[in-house]
Amino acid sequence: VENQLTELLGMKYPIIQAPMAGGVTTSQLVAAVSNAGGLGMIGAGYLSPDQMRKQINEIRELTTENFGINLFVPSQFKAAKNEVQTAVDAMKSFKHELDLDDELPELPTYEAELEKFNEQIRIVIEEKVPVCSFTFGIPSADTVSQLRSENIILVGTATTVKEAILNEKAGMDAITVQGSEAGGHRGTFTEEDGSLIGLMSLIPQAADHVHIPIIAAGGIMDARGLAASLCLGAQAVQMGTAFLTCVESGAADVHKQAILEAADDQIVFTRAFSGKNARGIKNRFITEMREVEQQLPDFPVQNTLTKGIRGKASVQKNKEFMSLWSGQSPMLAKSETVEELINRVVMDAKKLKDFG
Amino acid sequence: VENQLTELLGMKYPIIQAPMAGGVTTSQLVAAVSNAGGLGMIGAGYLSPDQMRKQINEIRELTTENFGINLFVPSQFKAAKNEVQTAVDAMKSFKHELDLDDELPELPTYEAELEKFNEQIRIVIEEKVPVCSFTFGIPSADTVSQLRSENIILVGTATTVKEAILNEKAGMDAITVQGSEAGGHRGTFTEEDGSLIGLMSLIPQAADHVHIPIIAAGGIMDARGLAASLCLGAQAVQMGTAFLTCVESGAADVHKQAILEAADDQIVFTRAFSGKNARGIKNRFITEMREVEQQLPDFPVQNTLTKGIRGKASVQKNKEFMSLWSGQSPMLAKSETVEELINRVVMDAKKLKDFG
Numbered sequence: 001v002e003n004q005l006t007e008l009l010g011m012k013y014p015i016i017q018a019p020m021a022g023g024v025t026t027s028q029l030v031a032a033v034s035n036a037g038g039l040g041m042i043g044a045g046y047l048s049p050d051q052m053r054k055q056i057n058e059i060r061e062l063t064t065e066n067f068g069i070n071l072f073v074p075s076q077f078k079a080a081k082n083e084v085q086t087a088v089d090a091m092k093s094f095k096h097e098l099d100l101d102d103e104l105p106e107l108p109t110y111e112a113e114l115e116k117f118n119e120q121i122r123i124v125i126e127e128k129v130p131v132c133s134f135t136f137g138i139p140s141a142d143t144v145s146q147l148r149s150e151n152i153i154l155v156g157t158a159t160t161v162k163e164a165i166l167n168e169k170a171g172m173d174a175i176t177v178q179g180s181e182a183g184g185h186r187g188t189f190t191e192e193d194g195s196l197i198g199l200m201s202l203i204p205q206a207a208d209h210v211h212i213p214i215i216a217a218g219g220i221m222d223a224r225g226l227a228a229s230l231c232l233g234a235q236a237v238q239m240g241t242a243f244l245t246c247v248e249s250g251a252a253d254v255h256k257q258a259i260l261e262a263a264d265d266q267i268v269f270t271r272a273f274s275g276k277n278a279r280g281i282k283n284r285f286i287t288e289m290r291e292v293e294q295q296l297p298d299f300p301v302q303n304t305l306t307k308g309i310r311g312k313a314s315v316q317k318n319k320e321f322m323s324l325w326s327g328q329s330p331m332l333a334k335s336e337t338v339e340e341l342i343n344r345v346v347m348d349a350k351k352l353k354d355f356g
Numbered sequence: 357v358e359n360q361l362t363e364l365l366g367m368k369y370p371i372i373q374a375p376m377a378g379g380v381t382t383s384q385l386v387a388a389v390s391n392a393g394g395l396g397m398i399g400a401g402y403l404s405p406d407q408m409r410k411q412i413n414e415i416r417e418l419t420t421e422n423f424g425i426n427l428f429v430p431s432q433f434k435a436a437k438n439e440v441q442t443a444v445d446a447m448k449s450f451k452h453e454l455d456l457d458d459e460l461p462e463l464p465t466y467e468a469e470l471e472k473f474n475e476q477i478r479i480v481i482e483e484k485v486p487v488c489s490f491t492f493g494i495p496s497a498d499t500v501s502q503l504r505s506e507n508i509i510l511v512g513t514a515t516t517v518k519e520a521i522l523n524e525k526a527g528m529d530a531i532t533v534q535g536s537e538a539g540g541h542r543g544t545f546t547e548e549d550g551s552l553i554g555l556m557s558l559i560p561q562a563a564d565h566v567h568i569p570i571i572a573a574g575g576i577m578d579a580r581g582l583a584a585s586l587c588l589g590a591q592a593v594q595m596g597t598a599f600l601t602c603v604e605s606g607a608a609d610v611h612k613q614a615i616l617e618a619a620d621d622q623i624v625f626t627r628a629f630s631g632k633n634a635r636g637i638k639n640r641f642i643t644e645m646r647e648v649e650q651q652l653p654d655f656p657v658q659n660t661l662t663k664g665i666r667g668k669a670s671v672q673k674n675k676e677f678m679s680l681w682s683g684q685s686p687m688l689a690k691s692e693t694v695e696e697l698i699n700r701v702v703m704d705a706k707k708l709k710d711f712g
Binding site: 160161162179180181190191193194195196197198199200201202203204205208209216218219220221222224225227228229231232233263264265266267268282327328329331332352 | 624708
């Protein structure tokens with residue numbers, strides 16, 4: 001099977017490690033994936049320009065292979081006073097339970113987010129990062145043409161056929177289609193209603209409507225998911241949860257353990273951690289915030305408001321208040337090294353389907 | 357590839373036509389599927405024992421091949437007076453718009469539903485229907501053993517690994533795993549939270565936890581979906597929407613046309629038509645009932661309350677008030693005969709993967 005994408009991204013195997021933000025994608029993880037024949041990706045959404053530069057250099061010490069970086073595209077958000085107050089009131093008792101004070105953190109503004117994004121883009125160009133992917137939207141035409149003129153390969157994210165077409169029109173080299181199975185934040189940037197589409201539907205419909213290569217993301221953990229994605233019309237897979245439980249990942253041990261012990265029906269959506277819909281393991285925070293979930297401020301304001309809770313819970317190894325992001329296939333998760341995972345997937349896939 | 361299931365169900369190809377209730381599965385459709393090498397299924401959930409017997413005999417005039425029937429397993433439901441009143445109030449203006457009177461239909465009771473179900477089981481046994489599948493629950497141990505002693509092949513429905521295991525334990529010969537992509541009603545019969553699982557996640561996790569053959573259902577419309585499902589661990593697919601738009605299907609033309617014109621992101625869930633979560637094309641009824649959706653009585657009470665509206669809208673070819681059930685892949689739908697559909701899927705699948 002001919003595969004433009006592995007060549008384009010410089011990977012031996014059509015396996016991309018999802019750019020999970022929030023400390024999961026350590027330099028060790030990213031480099032191990034690229035060294036094992038996949039494409040490692042830095043989840044840089046929350047990183048400062050300095051942190052980004054530092055990690056890019058670290059990775060270059062660990063691998064000579066290609067790797068990529070993912071950025072969050074800022075968009076206007078809603079955070080009315082009463083929404084912030086609803087969040088503060090709803091979380092007051094959790095803060096006391098975790099021994100946190102009531103101080104309100106400085107809240108993000110769209111202008112500051114945009115400035116940070118532009119700084120991040122500057123670093124990507126200066127450091128000549130081979131691959132740059134985007135979530136939560138499509139960058140401006142100027143930014144896209146600037147990156148393209150530097151020969152940086154661009155990958156967009158789509159959750160519907162419409163979003164896939166918008167990404168292609170904007171000049172992306174490839175698209176990650178994020179199925180409803182995916183863990184963590186939804187990449188949806190158009191209408192939310194009707195955007196939770198399973199990969200069995202999303203991959204073939206997207207493949208019929210765009211000409212650039214498609215990367216499948218969501219619930220894919222092993223050779224079966226890889227082979228199925230290729231059958232459906234994708235040229236590669238992006239795996240998140242499968243890499244999250246790897247030895248090299250920076251996820252908290254309590255997070256890894258929770259995934260290894262979870263059943264498929266414990267994985268739910270919540271808006272409560274960040275103000276944006278995201279998939280993870282159901283816990284007390286998700287359950288007890290259900291009632292006010294739709295009245296909270298948008299991302300990234302709610303994310304900033306929960307930062308203290310998530311941080312303290314993590315220190316206390318208290319999984320009831322951590323965002324335990326996971327895709328819908330936790331029962332396929334294993335504790336192993338990146339090399340073991342990739343070799344297992346590749347060996348098993350060869351038995352299932354010749355993917356060249 | 358060895359496939360116990362095609363042998364068990366007596367099909368040439370691993371393609372089952374979903375038992376869509378409400379007049380879609382005409383005798384012509386069911387027989388055409390079985391004659392073309394698949395397994396045709398009667399959606400008998402809403403049929404009276406007499407209607408069932410009549411259709412079984414009609415099908416036997418049209419084919420000598422195996423076919424199946426699907427029944428709804430009744431369960432206790434909630435229909436408080438205030439819920440019924442909420443429904444009546446919310447639909448009053450629609451009834452006027454459609455020139456319907458305000459008369460309240462006779463509402464179903466659990467006892468009557470159970471009696472009807474037992475009658476249906478009696479017909480299945482008397483008529484020796486080769487395959488009987490179940491949705492919305494698992495029949496009693498007595499019913500299962502009665503059917504098994506008559507050598508009727510039993511197929512359960514599961515939307516989570518837990519439900520798959522319960523079906524296996526109850527003595528089902530095979531399980532249909534219904535992904536979140538699927539059109540029409542959810543088969544969920546345990547906790548609803550966490551039960552919307554995409555096939556990319558549901559098939560392999562279920563396959564790892566049960567020993568009986570798995571049938572994949574949800575968003576599968578062509579060879580790509582068939583090949584992918586087999587890669588993931590299923591032994592056959594059950595296609596609904598793909599057969600709904602076929603010439604032989606009894607769906608209203610306006611319903612078929614709406615699917616042929618729909619985009620992936622227009623397919624949403626609603627509880628408003630029946631009191632049970634179901635997937636279909638967004639229209640005025642779904643949108644305008646959103647606000648009260650969670651305050652309506654359970655299935656089948658709400659279904660009875662909307663019967664007049666759905667019926668009159670269908671006569672008027674008014675798609676804004678019909679339940680336009682569809683899976684998440686409407687952009688893969690075609691208008692063709694059953695034989696054309698099955699031949700196309702089989703020919704294309706041979707190119708993708710040898711499925712024996």
